Amino acid sequence: MTDVSTILQAAPARPGPGPQPRRGRLGISPLTPVTYLAALLLVGVTVVPLLFVFVDGFKTNAQINSSATALPHPWDTRNYTQMLTSAAFWQPLENSAVIAAIATVLVVVLGAMAAFALSRYAFPGREGLFLLFAVGLLFPINAAALPLYLMLDKLGLLDNPLGVALPEAAFGLPITIVILRPFMREIPGELEDAAVVDGATRIGFFLRILLPLSRPALVTVAVLAFVQSWNQYLIPLLVFTSQQRFTLPLAVANFQTQYAQNTASILAFTALSMLPALGCFIFAQRHLVGGFTGAVKG
């Protein structure tokens, strides 16, 4: 609604070269107490529950029972050292890593191949095929859990890491193709022509030029696929019956039911199981936010 009349009205009223225009340019506003109060509240609500897990992991059960809010006295590292020296932590960690790695590699390799075909070949039915993959975005993996279970049973993939990795990869394909296709499309056709003139086949162009150029988008989809697999709970819950195959989320939840009385150990296990995700996130957060920005801006 900022039409000419408002401009005219506002012009004389402007308080000269005061702080106001400068605020507009730099985006800096006065740091009101309210701003900081809100920020502080945000930090508190987010961090305090996490701190509880990490700090109370240093207590004995007796200490936790007498007070959950006090600091540990003395700090007892046994919960953590016991966990770190036991297969109860390392085995599920390894299982999770293997499954997430298989799912990620499958998603990125197959997704990139399909996105290449769908972006740089012209063939009848191309848009329909793309739409088929895109519609997959609307298939919630949790709702499909039981049908998937029955399918895996038919294929003999129950209680098998592939029985988790393959569905996760399949459900990761839609978002991968939807992100990669526009990206690959925008790489100029002149590059392809030049490669052809230099004697490259189309597959050679794909492998040597398009893939390296698509690296930012490939990293984004790889991170997405890895995180989704790493955090998945329901599919492993249905697929695995042997405890030694459990993934980390499954193992933590299972540990909690098995040793319900041993709060200190549960806390230490939970804290440790959060560390890989937290570590990767802090490491990758700059990239992740950047990826979101690019994705939304289009």
Place this chain on the structure above:
Amino acid sequence: MAVAGDKDLDIPRAEPGPAPPVPRARRRPRPRLRRRTELVVLLAPALLLFVGFVLLPIVLAAWDGMHKWTGFGSLGPFAGLHNYRLVLSDPVFRQSFVHNVIIVIASILIQLPLGLGMALLLNRRIRGRAFLRTLAFAPFVLPYATTAVMWLLLLQPGGFVDQVMKLVGLGGLVQLWLANLHLVIYTMIVVLTWQFFGFAMILMLAGLQGIPGELREAAALDGASGWQATRRITLPLLGPTIRIWLFLSVVGSLQVFDQVWIMTGGGPANASSTMVTYLVQHGFQSYEFGYGSAVAVIIFLICFIFALLYQRFVLRRDTRGALTRAVG
């Protein structure tokens, strides 16, 4: 099933850019057979995986749902839509559906203003901005199962939350957070808000960064106050981002499972059950695969119908391809 979202899901066709049909004439002639082989090799693996593990299971489930089928072994006798009718008339399923709807509404009413507000706050240059952003997003990247175990311990009777409330003088308000029939679903909403609000915030922040600073600058020169600029310029331009978030949030809320399953198992007395916990309980745990398949198909249809309607009536207004680009 109609693919009504065609135009919206598609990339703008009018785009004059480097679209694939590059002038054929400049190309070395290529044998047709080879091109076809390339296409098959490139597309077949992804298509096979996708059809095998995404499309086929749900199609088969629609069929399985039409049979009486308990336990392993072959399908039982054909029962038509019997299972589907049973599911839809089961008060527990309806209750679960209502819980999902409550979660949808609560996440819109709570996470949207909260995420938007924090994004506007953090989009300004305040000290420690990057740090705050990282912190607020952290809960979202943690496996839901582990945060569920964390909240289970926090909320134990006489546990951390209760003790903190007593410390600050709110001891009188302490409740059985997870055992109170009327309260448990709201406890779940608090847990879900804690986990997902960072996602709303980060998406809004990304959207805000896409809005050129010059617009606000111009508004300020025209004498608009900070609030006016936010209301008249920033928020409307953030529209597409907000609509994308809404979509993702609703689809996510419709399939909530991990937190509820670990913290309450859907109880007490189904007071916190969701459609997916219902699916696991009534389809999987009791080996009623025919019935469970019907439940899965119904959940799927609810999500699908919502998505189509949303595409049709809400997202259509945005630039084409917004969904395809912004998800993720």
